[in-house]
Amino acid sequence: MKRVITYGTFDLLHYGHINLLRRAKAQGDYLIVALSTDEFNWNEKQKKSYFTYEERKAMLEAIRYVDLVVPEDNWEQKKTDVGKYNVDVFVMGDDWKGKFDFLKEQCEVVYLSRTPEISTTKIKTELNNK
Numbered sequence: 401m402k403r404v405i406t407y408g409t410f411d412l413l414h415y416g417h418i419n420l421l422r423r424a425k426a427q428g429d430y431l432i433v434a435l436s437t438d439e440f441n442w443n444e445k446q447k448k449s450y451f452t453y454e455e456r457k458a459m460l461e462a463i464r465y466v467d468l469v470v471p472e473d474n475w476e477q478k479k480t481d482v483g484k485y486n487v488d489v490f491v492m493g494d495d496w497k498g499k500f501d502f503l504k505e506q507c508e509v510v511y512l513s514r515t516p517e518i519s520t521t522k523i524k525t526e527l528n529n530k
């Protein structure tokens with residue numbers, strides 16, 4: 401079984417995220433999503449997610465491509481996660497291209513194209529301007 405992992409906040413969940421998750425799953429047979437906790441988002445990304453970790457986790461678990469959701473609560477856990485979850489492929493959107501190449505010693509590293517026309521910022525801006 402080929403095991404894939406990807407990381408993110410996934411808030412407000414939209415079809416750009418789904419496009420990523422679908423293609424990430426297609427890299428193997430089992431997809432793990434390491435979901436940024438509320439504390440990690442605030443302390444490390446200065447992002448306050450609209451939905452809580454538990455709400456975002458429940459939504460991701462409802463997606464057919466996702467097999468397991470685990471917490472992401474620090475930047476350094478990727479190296480240990482690859483071993484802990486027996487990961488074969490690490491996947492991220494290409495806005496992160498090159499940033500995680502250090503994982504190539506442990507697993508395949510794949511950067512997938514983002515869905516350019518959609519973003520949480522765009523959704524919030526357009527809703528505010530309605």
Ligand code: C2G
Nearest residue numbers: 407408409410411416417420492493494514515518
């Ligand atoms: N994404 C995408 N297309 C979009 C928006 C997002 O393909 N229009 C992808 C991103 O490239 C990322 C994933 O969806 O691979 C999750 O996006 P975010 O929740 O914005 O993730 P981010 O805040 O970048 O957190 O340790 C890594 C971080 O946790 C990544």
